[in-house]
Amino acid sequence: MGHELIGRLLGWASVQAEGGFWMPVQGSTGAVVVDRIFSLVLWVSVFFFVLIVSLMVFFVVRYRRRDARDEATPSPRHNTLLEVTWTAIPIVIVIVIFVWGFTAFLNLNVPPANSYEVLVTGQKWKWLFTYPSGHVDEDLHVSVNTPVSLVMTSEDVIHGFYVPAFRLKRDVVPGRYVKLWFRAVKPGEYQIYCTQYCGTGHSDMWAKVVVHEPGGFERWLEEASNFLKTMSPAQAGERLVRTRGCAQCHTVNGTAGTGPTFLSLFGHQVALEGGRTAPADEDYVRESIMEPQAKIVAGFQPVMPTFKGRLTDQEVTAIIEYLKTLK
Amino acid sequence: MLAENTREGGMTGAHPEHLAHHFDTAEQQFESGKLGMWIFLATEILLFGGLFCAYAVYRSIHPEIFVYAHRFLDKALGAINTAVLICSSFTMAWAVRCAQLGRQRALVRLLVATIALAACFLGIKYIEYQHKWKEGLLWGKYFRAKLEQPAGPPTARPTPAPTPAFNPDERSLIPPAAEGPGGLAKRGPEPLLAASPGPPKDVQVFFAVYFTMTGLHGIHVIAGMIVLALMLVRATKGEFGPTYFTPVDLAGLYWHLVDLIWIFLFPLLYLIR
Amino acid sequence: MANIDTTTDAGGRGAGQNALGGDNYLTHGRGLKSWLFTLDHKRIGLMYLVVILSSFLLGGIFAMLIRTKLLSPGNSALMDANTYNQMFTLHGAVMIFLFIIPGIPAALGNFVLPLLLGAKDVAFPRINLLSFYLWVTGALIALGSIVTGAVDTGWTFYTPYSTTTNTNVIAMVAGVFVLGFSSIFTGLNFVVSIHKLRPQGMTWFRMPLFLWGIYGTAILQIMATPVLGITLLLLIAERALGIGIFDPALGGDPILFQHFFWFYSHPAVYIMILPAMGIISELVSVFSRKHIFGYTFIAYSSIAIAVLSFLVWGHHMFVSGQSLLAGMIFSFLTFMVAIPSAVKVFNWLATMYKGSIWLATPMLYVLSFLFLFGIGGLTGLFLGALAVNVHLHDTYFVVAHFHYVMFGGTVIAFLGGLHYWWPKMFGRMYNELWGRVGALLVFVGFNTTFFTQFVMGSQGAPRRSYHYVSQFQPYHVLSTIGAYTLAIGLVIVAVNLAHSLFRGRPAPANPWGGATLEWQTSSPPPHDNFPTTPVAGDPYDVEAWTYDGRIGGFVKKAPAGQPAAS
Amino acid sequence: MSEGKHDAQRGVAATPVGHVVPFKVLAAVWGTLLAFTALTVAVAGVDLGRFNLEIALAIATLKASFVLLYFMHMRYDRPMNAIVFITALLFFMLFVSLALLDSHAYAPDLIPGYAPALPQ
């Protein structure tokens, strides 16, 4: 029992797949490599730490001053050979750690040529994953044992994409594409965090990596891409609002963001810039999405981008259906 | 044993009046002052160093912006200003010499000359700034210039243009949904200097760098003028002489540094090709 | 227990050159004005001590609030997410900029540096006072942000978040800018003092190692702080004027901001640790009654740390989008900068070998330091290894690492130094028993608080998180219990020290047997520090002093040189 | 930095300190600096291929050294002052070169013309 605890403490467990005292589950090929280096450093550290502390305790016990007048036993004030030795040995050790850490890091950064590419977008405070088919999702779905490379960028401030089980982390910087890859080894769900502090919702910026069995991913993608057909229009609309960035500016809880709230918008009169009003019917909403600058809501900046060519007719209809449900 | 200690005299002996109680000799005090000042100058170098670093980074990544934008600066005024500062440095060095030699009247006059030249520098700088202001050649957010070719309002964030200035496919607020990322990860480096006609993008970066560098330098000129004015007041009271001129000397060092920085700013900002 | 009992009144009042009743720097002038306008380094040091410990208390209160919130993973009635974000930002900023960076140099350094030099004052007393008031101004401006919209950027102020958040970043940043100048002037003053005020017997390699530590620190303060200054100015310009140098939306580069920031802030962590290492070097020799082992190596390693620390800032940016090449260079250099620290640790150990080890409170802090800094430093190796850093960056592992080095290293050494020089500063001995109890509680509480965070961090708990997955709750609860223990320990320390001011036994001139010059003047020292110019000998010739039971302190052995300190 | 008032009885003071630079030297330096300024403006007009920046910087450095050595007395001063100054330059160069190296390496990943209309 005690034996096992010590083992876990020292990180033997950390190279096991279920996750140990130190490290979580190993979900990717990279995790195995990282954990090995971690264990090496852990061992080096434990060795030196134990050495130092036991010497310290030994000296304290052995050379404890018993009387105020006690003197030290004469011993040399320096010893160049000794000092050079204990400078040189750590140098060698740290160079080994460095080389190993660096080569592993290189591998973590250079994706294999045949990897499956997903675009990751960070925004306050959610992750969006765009698949090559054009489908946008809030979770990252991948296939087991397939190299996946992520091309990441941010809409606003810096975020940090982190999957502990994959030992994978990278800051997502606005104005820049950042690349990263991994190969998941075990089907299952894994937590994604945001690690670069980004404001109020930073600690809620969670998502999941869903690693599918072989074949499962393709089925999922097929089905998910067809959500317009499989979901009710209102549900699909809700999903579009979440995933296509509308929620970045529009809330559904009545508070105004960059744009007006969607709550009880549909069917009401909207006060426009310049004193006019307009009824919020199907045509108005459609126009607001396709030609946002045509009618500007009073009190707001004309900053909404057009979605012409980026939302299909069907999608807009779904959004409208969704807006109707927000009373 | 006591004799070993050179500071012993200072501890007991009578102190000359302008020698602080914790120094032993005027030499020691003078050298401490100088060393202190040089260390301060070192911090100034690193303070400006940050800006020079920003300059170097943006210039080497976006040479086209710098080549394009520097033409809006007035080379002649810049050159005149360089000459003005060099002259003020000369009068300052001369003033220190006069202080060392105890030439009171010359010292006062030279300090006045230095301050006058500094004012002249600021005057010219003001004219330059005013031009930029009128033409909207300002930094980041306030950049409003009309460049030769209507490249669209340059990235104006405060009042976004009616039609978004950016091409939605190139840079959108939502992921480009219709198409996948299309091999972005394997994309090779693009040529930095796009040979597209017309003004390059992000011209305001140059003006951000220009205004921060010259602005910080300008603040230093003003600070220098204040210091020199203090020296002038003390000089008119006849406080300085061969045995006590450290303040003038130190003020001089500071003033020369201000000149030194301008010597680099001038070619870096005005003389780009 | 060793029978060197300083807790009893061994020598009676006034014994062994206690100057409490007579003329000393505390009584030299009276009234508030004599303090506020003083040019005396000792008084300035004391004023610093008061404001710096107050900042520590303030930062500690923020920390306790953080820890209390973290007891539960979800929303908390104590504070909402925004308040939490402001809380850790203020905690970090107060602890770093107000407390720990000025900490040892400005408070203890100011007090003892001229004494160690046998000088009357620092080179520029007025600049010293100026630097104190700059600190006060900067602190007021920075703390002013609490009422005008407390900052929520984290102490690192990363752009573009810091340029777009709606809290009062300008106030905090302007305050830190002013504090930076305070730090620069302190460093400038100390460098000049060390260069120009050394007594003749004191060559560079006969300088007490604390001075080497301070000197290395001063180099960092002088060369790195201005870069922070310009960074903060640009940040202010960014927010106030929209300059756009760091804002990607205006063509700027947010990664460049990180380079700017860490070019200062990495050396800053050595600004914190170098003086602490200096203190440890002093204490370990005195309380082992042995000459320090390998003086030259320790001295050079301070300078090596100072210089190398400029070359490793990029290790905070391994996953921030820095290039691979830069990552490689910075990782390599990071490992190199660990070497001088290792050298020091081994030399301190060797100093204890065959010594006569006195387990007085300061020595307990030394042992504590070796233990905690060992862990803190060694975990730095995990972070420096590129592939492992990817996993650990911005998790609680990093939080634990830097608390182990900053609290376990610097604060512990600060407390050790404070106890060590306390008798010299105030002429009173604190209660030894309570001193030890405090040290022990701090040690236990600290480890409970932060060791759990290593585990949590390597399990993948991200830092700066208001919400966390409930899997981590046990760790957080344990950590919070530790934090309360730690707080109790620190309160005991503070009460014990405060109590000694009124009830403490009068301190002898040299209660510990130190051989450096400050022990050769009365406790507390007179206004001019030394009645006669002291002679600078070997600062670690502790064997030349012997305990005198009559005065409860140490006196110079008669034949060794001078007659017993008069 | 220096304490106290000027002392009327100079006799008490120690020997004068510091080095007095001859006027001729000062004037010569002044002339040289002006000449170099003219030169650098003139050279900027000529296309020297990719060496324009280098040449402009070389001239500026030369000018700066004159100011340092003579106007700022570095030539006659304690070497320590020069060491301080040079150290500062070295750290500055280190900062610039590592920042440059890194920003160059990641420059290809930048998204050209990125300019979102961020919410204010």
Ligand code: HEA
């Ligand atoms: C007092 C402050 C202090 C000190 C001294 C150190 C010391 C070290 N630090 Fe730490 N560090 C911080 C304060 C400090 N650090 C802070 C505040 C942060 C985070 C800031 C933030 O993000 O908010 C940080 C973050 C940080 C990171 C970035 C983590 C991340 O965000 O991803 C890294 C990475 O390399 C690192 C490494 C090191 C190393 C290698 C040392 C070395 O110098 C340690 C050297 C010491 C030893 C090695 C131990 C003693 C020696 C032995 C016991 C002998 C055996 C030795 C060997 C075999 C080598 N630190």
Ligand code: HEA
């Ligand atoms: C010197 C630096 C320092 C010190 C000492 C501390 C001390 C403590 N810190 Fe902190 N901490 C930081 C610097 C420091 N910290 C920094 C830089 C961050 C990062 C911020 C960021 O992310 O931006 C951080 C972040 C941080 C976090 C992470 C928050 C998050 O990421 O979400 C936590 C959480 O537990 C924490 C806890 C604590 C605790 C419990 C203490 C305790 O040790 C505190 C105990 C102290 C007291 C209780 C005060 C008692 C004082 C007195 C009684 C008077 C003193 C007088 C005498 C002793 C004589 N700190």
Ligand code: CUA
């Ligand atoms: Cu997104 Cu933190």
Ligand SMILES: [Cu+2]
């Ligand atoms: Cu660091």
